[in-house]
Amino acid sequence: SGINAEYGLLVVGLSNGQFTLYDLPTFDQIHTLSISQKDISTVSISPSGDLLGFGCRGLGQLLVWEWKSETYVLKQQGHSYNMNCVSYSPDSLSIATGGDDGKVKVWSTETGFCYVTFNEHTAAVTDVHFRRSGHVVLSASLDGTVRAFDLYRYRNFRTMTCPTPVQFSCVTCDTSGEIVAAGTTDTFQVCTWNMQTGRLLELLSGHEGPISSLVFTEGMLVSSSWDKTTRVWDTFERKGTTDTLTLSSDCTAVVASPDNTQIAVATLNSEITFYDLKLCTTLGSIEGRNDLWAGRSKEDLISAQSQKRNRCFTSLSFSADGSVILAGGRSKYICIYNVEQTVLIKRFEVSRNLSYDAMLQFLRSDNMTDQGPLNLMDTEEFEHGSEIPLPGVTKGDFSRRRVAPQINVHSVQFCPTGQSWCAATTEGLLIFSLDNTLTFDPIDLDTDVTPQNMRAAINAESYLKGLAIALRLNTTEMVVEVLEQVPQDQIHYVVGSLPLHHVTSLLKFLVELLTTSRHLHFYILWVSTILTTHGPALKKNSSQIMSTLNGIISALTAQTRTLGSLCDSNQYFMDVILTLGRTQSSKSETSAEMEVF
Secondary structure, eight states: OEEETTTTEEEEEOTTSEEEEEETTTTEEEEEEEOOSSOOOEEEEOTTSSEEEEEETTTTEEEEEETTTTEEEEEEEOOSSOEEEEEEOTTSSEEEEEETTSOEEEEETTTOOEEEEEOOOSSOEEEEEEOTTSSEEEEEETTSOEEEEETTTTEEEEEEOOSSOOOEEEEEEOTTSOEEEEEESSSOOEEEEETTTOOEEEEEOOOSSOEEEEEEETTEEEEEETTSEEEEEETTTTOEEEEEEEOSSOEEEEEEOTTSSEEEEEETTSEEEEEETTTOOEEEEEEOTTTSOOOOOTTOOSOTTGGGGGOOEEEEEEOTTSSEEEEEESSSEEEEEETTTTEEEEEEEOOOOTTSBTOOSSOOGGGEETTEEGGGOOOSOOOTTOOOOOTTOOOSOGGGOSSOOBOOEEEEEEOTTSSEEEEEETTEEEEEEOOOTTOOOOSSOOTTOSHHHHHHHHHTTOHHHHHHHHHHHTOHHHHHHHHTTSOGGGHHHHHHHSOHHHHHHHHHHHHHHHHHOSOHHHHHHHHHHHHHHSHHHHHHTTTTSHHHHHHHHHHHHHHHHHHHHHHHHTHHHHHHHHHHHHHHHHHHHHHHHHHHO
């Protein structure tokens, strides 16, 4: 319940999903509405008394209701159960997730809200993948279907199945978006379809265990399996398996680098092995067992140190430039490794919530009895009408779960821009992002590199020197101050004389300015001039600046959507103004002719 004493309002949430609003002190009923199928966990009233907030823990719902106009201000719902997979869109503006509830949700990275939900699957969704165009989401499910969803019309326009009932564990598509591949868990095969027709093209056999992961790279399909092998298939020439990589343990994940020169394979013994894709030779390996923290569960009879052998990485993702790799799995930590040096750079802790199991290294011995751990004993009597959960059931009503869930990282992925990454965990969807707004990181700092010398160069109309000093100071304020004082007809000469290492630094600042500045056309001229003048040189180093180029595409796409929607909404209004202008002009001409006569 919630109360607003200033306006005399009392709201009560009930276990059947209904709420009632009362007027105090007369206790007159103002409003009653059913908003959920589960019990309402929490309620709140805004200070103004106009908005009512509700939270439903069983369905993961968050509702904001304006009771005077009887309209929803906000209505959001997450996955009912675990979130199994996550995928970034190519423009980094959307994130697709799939869960055990059989739903595919697409979230906006700008607002954090879910704007579309697809519930066509009848079983758990095991993997999601964005098509290269960014307008299609592919999903694989245990119900034996691979579905394609259109993000323009918000509908399921293609459903791909096999002749025999199977369960799919992973899905991917090639760069052209024409070939779709999915791996199975029961028949140990890889199925390929044509996206346009939905026709089954080929069944690739050879694995002796469930398929754990798939990835397309340079026309080749790479698959990893629990049979301790990773196979490379030539799907376009239909030559079958071209190479087989044998590992020391079961394969849990495989991912290809952005330049398609190497692959990384995670195994059940907590190792990450890097292979050259063309020569099929080992480039290096990472032993991550000591980096995966292991806690002791309430039912464990061995120490947490011995539990490390049960920990492993189940999801991998390369950064946009391929220099680092992100790894997550059966642990509360997500690790970032340097690919070239194969060393740990940083480790992120997903949760510190002690209500999850296996969060502590040491347990209290006084909680252990002859009948088992004291925390797992059911000492409360069930109320009248409550359901008694079946033995071994770990899904259902979270508030009545006997066994606490363990914190795990189900899927991780880097953003195409390289500025953020996301993870699907037991806690939900987590997004980690870089914040460079408060960082002062000067480059080649010297006694002559000062703001005073920068402004003196600008006053002397030496714009190239001023821009070079601003880029070496490496602050957004200084760069903006120089750029906005360069005349438009001088942009081509300044960019043409700018060294290449300063060009890449300038592009990083332009990514931010394209999003935040109101001088959109001015900065688009800078980007266009840089790409035209230094295009060949940038193409040679495209792997190193891929995150910056993706950031430019993302910023321009966001601006196109904003301006496009604004122009569409004002189209008819502008037509009326133009019509009135032509009518007024014709009237003036007619009156002028009458005066002549």
